[in-house]
Amino acid sequence: MFSRLYLHIPWCLSKCGYCAFSSRPVEHEKLEQTCELLQQEMQLAAAAFPDNQPLRSLYFGGGTPSLLNPAQIDRLIATSRTLFGHANGIEISLEANPGTVSLPSLTGYHQAGVTRLSLGAQSFNDRMLQTLGRRHTADETRSAFQLAQQAGFSSIGLDLICGLPQQTETDWQSDLEEALALLPDHFSVYGLSIEEGTTFSTRYPDGSAELPDDDQSATMLETADTVLTAAGYEHYEIANFARPGCRSQHNCGYWQRDGYLGIGPGAHSFLQQGNGLRWGNQSAYESWADAILHNRLAAEDQQQLSREEALSETIFLGLRMADGINLDRFAEQFGERMEQRFATEIAQLQQAGLLTCTAEKIALTRQGMLLSNQVFVRFI
Numbered sequence: 001m002f003s004r005l006y007l008h009i010p011w012c013l014s015k016c017g018y019c020a021f022s023s024r025p026v027e028h029e030k031l032e033q034t035c036e037l038l039q040q041e042m043q044l045a046a047a048a049f050p051d052n053q054p055l056r057s058l059y060f061g062g063g064t065p066s067l068l069n070p071a072q073i074d075r076l077i078a079t080s081r082t083l084f085g086h087a088n089g090i091e092i093s094l095e096a097n098p099g100t101v102s103l104p105s106l107t108g109y110h111q112a113g114v115t116r117l118s119l120g121a122q123s124f125n126d127r128m129l130q131t132l133g134r135r136h137t138a139d140e141t142r143s144a145f146q147l148a149q150q151a152g153f154s155s156i157g158l159d160l161i162c163g164l165p166q167q168t169e170t171d172w173q174s175d176l177e178e179a180l181a182l183l184p185d186h187f188s189v190y191g192l193s194i195e196e197g198t199t200f201s202t203r204y205p206d207g208s209a210e211l212p213d214d215d216q217s218a219t220m221l222e223t224a225d226t227v228l229t230a231a232g233y234e235h236y237e238i239a240n241f242a243r244p245g246c247r248s249q250h251n252c253g254y255w256q257r258d259g260y261l262g263i264g265p266g267a268h269s270f271l272q273q274g275n276g277l278r279w280g281n282q283s284a285y286e287s288w289a290d291a292i293l294h295n296r297l298a299a300e301d302q303q304q305l306s307r308e309e310a311l312s313e314t315i316f317l318g319l320r321m322a323d324g325i326n327l328d329r330f331a332e333q334f335g336e337r338m339e340q341r342f343a344t345e346i347a348q349l350q351q352a353g354l355l356t357c358t359a360e361k362i363a364l365t366r367q368g369m370l371l372s373n374q375v376f377v378r379f380i
Contacts, residue, residue, distance in 0.1 A: 001271045003053040004253045008264030009062040016133040020195035022266025022283040023063040035072040039079045046083040054085035057250035058092045066096035070108025091249045098144035099136030106151035116155040124178035157186030163217035165210040172220045185246040275310035316376040324363025345378040
């Protein structure tokens with residue numbers, strides 16, 4: 001039913017203005033309680049869903065997981081191993097804010113079994129970092145990267161955001177150059193999205209002159225593609241680039257519709273049950289904690305997917321990856337040929353230069369990756 005586990009740590013040093021995730025400013029006295037609740041929720045989930053495979057990946061996301069100390073991370077890893085089992089070569093990833101780590105903490109995470117570190121750099125421009133509300137500097141990102149290497153990490157990734165308020169193409173070029181100088185194994189590159197309910201949604205309303213327009217933002221993403229692929233990185237998913245052999249296996253599991261279990265407030269799950277079963281946990285920390293303390297899973301909005309929903313989901317998730325959709329595998333799963341059912345749509349998208357189709361697979365072109373929403377809508 002699932003072979004991947006996500007653990008959500010909802011605490012941050014402060015809430016960034018653009019963030020719509022389930023997170024809040026840290027209450028240090030609740031970090032230990034959070035760790036204990038996550039362990040308890042894993043126990044409840046293991047009893048409710050006993051048919052998992054050994055975990056192929058474990059991901060600490062947030063929020064800021066690096067606010068937990070190495071002993072707490074070690075306990076959570078050990079609990080997951082006891083309850084679910086770990087496959088050989090399991091990938092264990094941890095997201096970290098550059099301003100929250102030290103050589104001792106990074107060494108402790110590595111010794112606890114974390115194999116992959118994802119640093120939320122976002123920018124190497126201190127003015128941009130202040131605008132975003134980040135609590136670290138560019139120098140702290142460089143230092144954190146070097147300390148992670150000293151601690152023994154061989155797989156380190158960086159997150160970057162473009163399309164920021166008052167950001168120019170020159171600013172973005174500089175960010176990419178600064179990031180490349182560190183020689184990370186992986187990049188996640190996102191265009192800024194103004195989400196409803198965030199501070200940015202009121203600070204930067206639609207059409208704000210302080211934000212790059214759509215064309216400028218698209219140019220920045222195209223620049224990232226050009227610069228990073230020229231440096232030897234594989235653009236393997238719309239927002240992700242990796243050195244050969246360094247893809248995020250956990251995130252690949254999402255796009256390939258592998259089963260995964262989400263633990264923590266606001267975490268989402270997908271089980272390979274029928275056409276697929278999805279739900280999310282209650283996002284408010286207090287509601288989530290109350291459910292777990294009363295020995296109940298905090299799941300809400302459970303959805304059993306129909307065949308048509310699973311088919312559409314398989315297409316728009318599969319097309320996110322450069323590997324595209326294997327046509328024989330699709331036919332085996334759904335009992336019909338994608339290239340026949342969507343012959344008109346595929347032909348039109350090919351003519352527009354957004355899609356390629358061979359006897360084996362269908363995949364986005366480089367231009368298609370930049371305009372992916374225009375492709376996805378044709379298959380829903």
